[in-house]
Amino acid sequence: MMPNRMERSSYGRLFAGWALCFLFGCGGAKTPGWAVLDGEIVVAEDGIAGDHTWSFYKDAWEKTQGSGDTKYLICSIDFSFFGAPVDVLEECDECSEAYRIEELSEISNDCEPGVGEGAGYSAMTHYLFGAVDPDVVPPDSAAETGFGWYVSWDGERVESVGIATGDRSTWAAPASFDLEAGVGWVLE
DSSP: OOOSOEEEEOTTSOOEEEOOHHHHOOOOTTOOSEEEEEEEEEEETTEEEEEEEEEEEOGGGGGTTTSOOOTTEEEEEEEEEEEEEOOOOTTOTTEEEEEEEEEEEEEEEOOOTTSSOSGGGGOOOEEEEESOOGGGOOTTOOGGGOEEEEEESSSSOOEEEEEEEESOSSOOSSEEEEEEEOOEEEEO
16 A cells, blocks of 8 residues: 555544655555554563554544444554663653564554555554653543553654553553554545
8 A cells, every 4th residue: 555645633633744655655446544553562671562453444434533433444454563672762752661663573464465565554663652642642541541652663753643551550560551542644
């Protein structure tokens, strides 16, 4: 899949568009309208491990985004990953924890050829966590007990993408957290 533009929607907030054709490729007639990233992690002394999923939705998903409705789901690609602890990137003032993604492997893919094949879907370099960005709080989430979830695709710029929620309000090993999407990317 190769969208010409990729825009970010913070569940009803203004769209912040940016050209990413070079990362995600440019598409055909069956190109989905939306991409959403979520997952789960386990925090250990030596880093984080877990999986995340890129889910691709039809354009009509915009009406139900964040509701958990899978009626418009086209397909998903699952990845497993390991991240080693590193210093927080300069651009993320809100972050208190950072991990460099050192291993990222596709574990399942039910998408047709051409969907989710751009390098951007596996190009994240860092996962970061810290204060919750109120602009990307998913509907019906436990933001008051969660951590902000941030991603860097280049090791410099950081983007707020959602929250990490779990059974504790401190970031210490061992712990498990769900990564809840707070944004969906419009694929055009």
